[in-house]
Amino acid sequence: MSELPQYPPIDPTTFDLIVIGTGLPESVIAAAASTSGKTVLHLDPHPFYGSHFASLSIPEFNSFLNSNSAPPASQSCPETACPSDDPNLSIINLNCRSLYSDLEISSFSPTLLEECSRKFLLDLAGPRVLFCADKAIDLMLKSEASQYVEFKSIDASFIGDGDGALLAVPDSRAAIFKDKSLSLIQKNQLMRFLKLVEGHLRATAASVGTDVNQSEKGEERETASRISVEDLESPFVDFLTKMKLPAKIKSIVLYAIAMADRDQENKEISKQVLKTKDGVDRLALYQSSIGRFANASGPFIYPIYGQGELPQAFCRRAAVKGCIYVSSVEINPNLEFQSSGNYKGVKLASGQELFSNKLLLDPAFTKSSPTSSPDDSLCARFDFLTAQNVKSKVVKGICITKSSLKPDVPNLLVLYPPQSLYPEQSTTVRVLQIGGNSAICPMGMFVIYLSASCEDVAEGKKLLNRAMSALLSFPDCSESSSIASEENVSHPVGAEEGKPTLLWSALYAQELQTTGQSDCITSSPTPDGDLDYNSVFHATLELFQTMYPDTDLFPATNPSDEHSGENAES
């Protein structure tokens, strides 16, 4: 490690807030803090924006995951912390822990990809989309970060089965009408249920929006269409059963519209049972997303140039508001503390000391082993920074193909509800295909993201492999049809049964961790296992509120919402 600073020293050296890592939560908070007039220094050890939310070319992706993958050990600083220049300050070393493990990369067509490996922008935190009516969109509009991003509509969403068949999700009246797989009575049941939910939401909104005295008459009528309180508190799956919805419809509602992650029927196994009120909220989000932007065909949109655009947009917003950015900075930060135990600042690998009132850290940073710290009591206060024994993981997969899962539908979503791939499947597998028209890969190629939550990585990988083999054909996996597979290698497009042929794939596991906080130091959350950004944004906003309880988040300056919808390009 060089003692010489690679960068000119950062000046000034004292800030209201230092943020390390440019993941989405960090970037949003940096932007929010700068907007509210705080002085912010935003550092990132990587040469790109986005940290765990970044979109990377294939080589960048390989090197990022390889260097950040378990087994951990590599990144800890062997040498003891260099003492602070100020003898009054004590130091705690931080390690850069790996969030990722079990990385498997296979390339079936190296030559083909070699030529254009840099033309890919692979999302680390995929598959992920935005609901048009998402809080994230509102926040982007409010913060004006939206002006830096353009979106593409996800053309369709499907429910998959183990045989590779894809059935369009009947998520709107028009979709239900056109659906070919539902029986007449199922269409009726599903639509009635959606209307019931709609009625409930309308009634709720009306009672919130109107004066009590004024609406006494209307109230009685409205309560009739409301879902009862007991039902709202009951598991959503029970409510669906109570509404006499058949299994097929229940599965569509739970996993393809309400986007439930875990098997809802098996309540003993599943820890995350969706309550009716949450289910109804998710349905509301879905429904209000359809048609919010005229040029978005469905409820989902995806940022052109990849997910990494989102944190970057907030960073640009922050920069406009005066936030200072330094990237590729070798950090190995050592926290500095006053003897009182209060956080004081950060010491970079360069040796420069930077001071701030508050610190926000990338979730990868952990406190190094307690023994290395000079002050045990001090360490104890920052236990939250210790790598928790994280049980929950999400297994992710990225596949590259030269043909689409569905002809003429470049951007699509596929959901494999629990038990749809095999009986023991307990979590939903989500698959997102993004095509070249979103500028994340060469035209004519497609990137397919997969994810599934799991306790055990092997189990998660099994799930993803099952989904992949339902959707894709593997060029060299089957010994029995060696001739065919050779042909496939040479002509990767003409795949077996019309399935796209896999050119490249990566499988990896990511830990799920929520935020941690103590006084002035906050650790931001890792990307979650969700399909959307709702929880990420929710957690971020909460973080900001706890960090700055008295500060408004992106106070409205001049409302210029309306033009923003046009950013969604069709």
Add this chain to the structure above:
Amino acid sequence: MHGRPRKPLKPVDEAAVAAKAEKLRALQSEFLSNHQNKIYSKEAVELSAKLLEINPELYTAWNYRKLAVQQNLAQCESDPESVNSILNEELKVVENALRQNFKSYGAWHHRKWVLEKGHSSMDKELGLLDKFQAMDARNFHAWNYRRFVAALMKRSDEDELEHTQNMIDKNLSNYSAWHNRSVLLSNLMKKAAPGFTSKDEVLTREYELVREALFTDEDDQSGWFYHLWLLDQTVRSEFPLLVSSWPVEGSDISLPAADYLDGCASMNVFHYSSRNFPLVLYFNQSVRGVNSSTVSVSCGFNLNADLIWKPLSSNDSQSAKVWATHLAIPDAELHSSEAYQVEVKVGFSQGIVSTTGVAYGHPSQISFQLHLQKAPVESGQDSRFGRIQWKDDCFAVYEPGSAEPDLVNLLDNLTIKNEVESTASTWQARIIDDETNIFRDLLDCKIGKLTVARLLTAYNSLRPLDKPVHCKEVLELYSELMKLDPSHYQYYKDNHSLVLLQQVTSSKESLLSRCFHYRDSTLSTNGSPLCLRLNNLGISQLGSFEKLLWVQMLDLSNNELQSIEGLEALQLLSQLCLSNNKFRSFTALESLRYLKSLKVLDISQNEIGSHSIDTTRYLFRSPLSHSVGSCDWNINYLSSKTYWEAFFVLKDMGLTQLDVAGNAITSKSFNVFLEKLLPTLKWLDGVEVN
């Protein structure tokens, strides 16, 4: 725009509005002076464009532009380029005007006018329409214009059908798209275009499509209208057919001999007091061309002249479902002991055509016998003027088996068997059967109940000869609907009534159970008239007339009738009780004008005259106001202006007994008026008229 709440007008400051109005006024007056002085200079034309962009509703300005275009075109006829530029300018002005008001008739019309000059690429027009329809998919101006453009560019109906499909796929609540679909399909089936030759297949496909829409959203009405149209297409018989007649095939009619004709004394099952013996033909749909050449009548006696067939329809058109004529029975020649065979041959020669232009193709023949009979002379002359009393104790029910053979024979043969129809209706029956089974799944909602009721009713209408099935179920469905959806109570009630009447008239047994002898102290049993009593049924509409052509005495009291439309088919009717119903005016009784045999009428206890404005005239197909012109106002009755409706309906009737008490209209002066109007009247409200 549809389904979008109107935004409240933005508050604008009055000065700006006034300034705008002032500007508009100035423009307008300048424009009008140009128009009057026939100035078609570039500036003047531009001024009109400016005006139209602000106010597209200014018809005068559109017409002015048409004149200007004509003039300018005349000047540059040889130069296609300048013709183009003139017309392009018009299209541009229209487009701008439409942006201002999408629903401006004047603007759309002007565009049509320009296009008719053979200008503009049609693809551009369709593109423009797509743009407008994206804003408001149902706008009927756009759809009208689309039909116009499609016809002009000879776009195939198949392509247009595809377009409606796309529009429906996007949003199934599109009345206009569904409507256009029905128009296109009718065309395609008429032309027998490839893929549209078999009506049965086309309809089956359409049922499948609309079913998806109805099950997806049962609350959306556009699909239900389409379903109703399909059902009508399925059930409606293309071919005109004779459904029933009076007299019925094979009947034996006894007529009192000439000596007694005026006496009205003969009281057999059927008795006629007139020398004019009515013949009635009842078709399954409105037809025209019924006359002495298309219907031949032969009988044992000589007919003095060609029979004149009259359509029984209250509008003046020459088509009707029911046609009637009267055989004049000559005094001489006939011998009382003889039976005369009468044969009526319908449609053996061409000429009877349905309103849609389909010729009557199934000639049928009705033969019956006429007997002249000497009846025993009644004891007293009182019976002649005896007042009919519609009291329950005046009616005696037929004991089972006691009915006269001619009555039984009659009731067995009420409808004419058309074999053609029963074989052709198999696919219709299959479709309706399938639909019924499918819609039974929707019985838990209002529209599901209604559709099942409609389907079952339609099923019965396909098989007029068979006993109707599911009547009980249909009646229950309508009863439920009346409770469930009170705002459409009357509609359900009317349909309920029709089915109830269908049920009542469906069999000999059920009709017999409603047949009564009328007798009171003044009449002996053997001469008692036969009365069909359809009282106390709660019916609000009349129907099944084809089964009632034989009825002479009819009791419809204590129902909820508001109109007697259709009753004119009952040409034999001589005694009619309509008391305790819901008639609001004489207009509602217009059918009475066609009942020339009617002698006794009871319209007491109704609401006649209680509504100062007679709204019913707008509800019926033949508002009285239409026929007023032909009314003979020369008779200058004292109160005919006050009671003009009563005058119009009752004049020329040979009523001997009339009950009008219990109506708002009744008063001393009304009674005076009636006595003058009806010189034959013997009894008015139970009081003997001097």
